[in-house]
Amino acid sequence: MKRDELNDLAAFVVVADEMSFTRAASKLGMSPSALSHAMKALEDRLGLRLLARTTRRVSTTEAGERLLKTLRPALEDISAELTALGELRDKPAGTVRITTFKHAATSVLSPVLPDFLDAYPDIRVEITIDDGLSDIVASRYDAGIRFGEKVAKDMIAVRVGPDIRAAVVGSPAYFADHPVPKTPQDLAGHRCINYRFVTAGGLYSWEFEEDGRPFQVRVDGPLVFNDGDLILAAALAGQGIGYLYDDQIADYVAKGRLIRVLAEWCPTSIGYYLYHPNRRQTPPALAALIDALRVKLAYGQTAQTGM
Numbered sequence: 288m289k290r291d292e293l294n295d296l297a298a299f300v301v302v303a304d305e306m307s308f309t310r311a312a313s314k315l316g317m318s319p320s321a322l323s324h325a326m327k328a329l330e331d332r333l334g335l336r337l338l339a340r341t342t343r344r345v346s347t348t349e350a351g352e353r354l355l356k357t358l359r360p361a362l363e364d365i366s367a368e369l370t371a372l373g374e375l376r377d378k379p380a381g382t383v384r385i386t387t388f389k390h391a392a393t394s395v396l397s398p399v400l401p402d403f404l405d406a407y408p409d410i411r412v413e414i415t416i417d418d419g420l421s422d423i424v425a426s427r428y429d430a431g432i433r434f435g436e437k438v439a440k441d442m443i444a445v446r447v448g449p450d451i452r453a454a455v456v457g458s459p460a461y462f463a464d465h466p467v468p469k470t471p472q473d474l475a476g477h478r479c480i481n482y483r484f485v486t487a488g489g490l491y492s493w494e495f496e497e498d499g500r501p502f503q504v505r506v507d508g509p510l511v512f513n514d515g516d517l518i519l520a521a522a523l524a525g526q527g528i529g530y531l532y533d534d535q536i537a538d539y540v541a542k543g544r545l546i547r548v549l550a551e552w553c554p555t556s557i558g559y560y561l562y563h564p565n566r567r568q569t570p571p572a573l574a575a576l577i578d579a580l581r582v583k584l585a586y587g588q589t590a591q592t593g594m
Contacts, residue, residue: 295329299337300358302326303347359424367568379571380409386421387414387432390515391559394534395432395448395580403579410572418513419486424564429573435557441565447580448559452533453494455553456545460525468528471495471504471552478527479506480518493530495552506530 298315302322305311312319330337337351347355387396392414400412415428423431431438434451438444457465461478468474471493482491490511492503508527512518515531522529523544539545561577563569569577 292329292332295325296354296358297362298322298325299329299351300355300362302338302345303351303355306344306346308345363564364566364568367566367570379407379575381570381572382411382413383430383570383572383576384413384428385415385430385432385561386417386423386426386428387559388418389416390532390535391432391448392416394532395559395583399576399579399583403576406579407572407575410575412576417486418484423562429570430561430563432559432561435560438560438562442562443565443569444560444562445577445581446558447561447577447584449584450555450558452555453553454531454533454536454547455493455528455549456522456531456536456540456547457528458523458525458545459543461522461527462546467546467548471502471549474504474506474528477506477508478510479508480521480527480529481506481508481511482515482518482530483511483513485513491530494554495549496554497552501554 298311301314302308302311305314308319308323308326312322315322326338333350335350336348337354339346339348385396396412396414404410404412420433420437421428421431423429432447435444435446455468465477466473468477474493479493483489484491490505492505494501494503496502506528510521510527512521515535518529519531519535519539521527522531523539528548536545536547540547561580563573
């Protein structure tokens with residue numbers, strides 16, 4: 288393959304991503320007319336129409352989409368290998384883009400980042416909070432962090448967090464005016480604080496289990512949030528019962544500010560896993576972050592066992 292042909296293929300991916308010759312040309316450092324001419328020449332060589340052009344936007348044809356599926360992984364492999372050459376320098380460098388839940392960001396990532404960034408000053412970490420199951424390849428993330436059972440089978444997954452137990456809590460002031468629920472079904476008579484998924488838009492159904500069998504309960508109440516910290520604040524203020532995680536409420540329960548209920552019904556979930564595409568070469572910056580997260584997990588487990 289001639290060098291110009293490879294350049295045209297790489298430029299085609301940028302045009303497909305930007306859906307605009309003007310934006311793509313700016314990104315590539317060339318004029319829109321030169322870029323349009325290069326794409327026309329590429330289509331002529333292949334004998335196929337790759338781009339559908341209108342006055343307002345550019346989109347890929349069926350042939351263009353098929354070519355993209357081959358080009359993106361190949362170009363990402365090349366990019367990853369070029370990044371890997373950075374290992375010849377003293378320290379890994381570059382940006383690591385991660386999508387995850389807020390709880391995973393605060394409980395798994397945030398404790399590691401200060402020391403990690405001090406150790407690797409040439410690495411930048413970009414975290415996007417998203418409660419949906421983002422396609423990290425299509426969205427161009429380096430990795431995602433989700434519960435283990437949510438990770439796609441075609442991904443490389445590394446455990447980075449301990450098992451997590453759910454917790455149902457309310458304040459002493461709330462339970463002074465309301466009876467303590469004995470079973471999850473009793474929640475129907477309570478002011479429950481709901482969580483709404485930002486991406487999917489639906490309300491989270493509270494998860495419980497009985498004799499190892501999982502089941503869900505839909506709850507109701509005057510408050511709905513899309514943020515766990517706001518649910519915690521509302522529960523502390525006596526505004527209702529919240530469904531959170533052990534690590535979020537442990538200190539408040541110990542201090543008597545929250546009362547835990549339905550503990551025997553609350554399930555334990557498989558902990559968080561970092562997952563990334565199955566590539567021949569993991570980018571050095573991502574590999575360094577994975578190592579830091581695994582060390583934190585191992586240290587936490589050792590501390591818990593007293594070893």
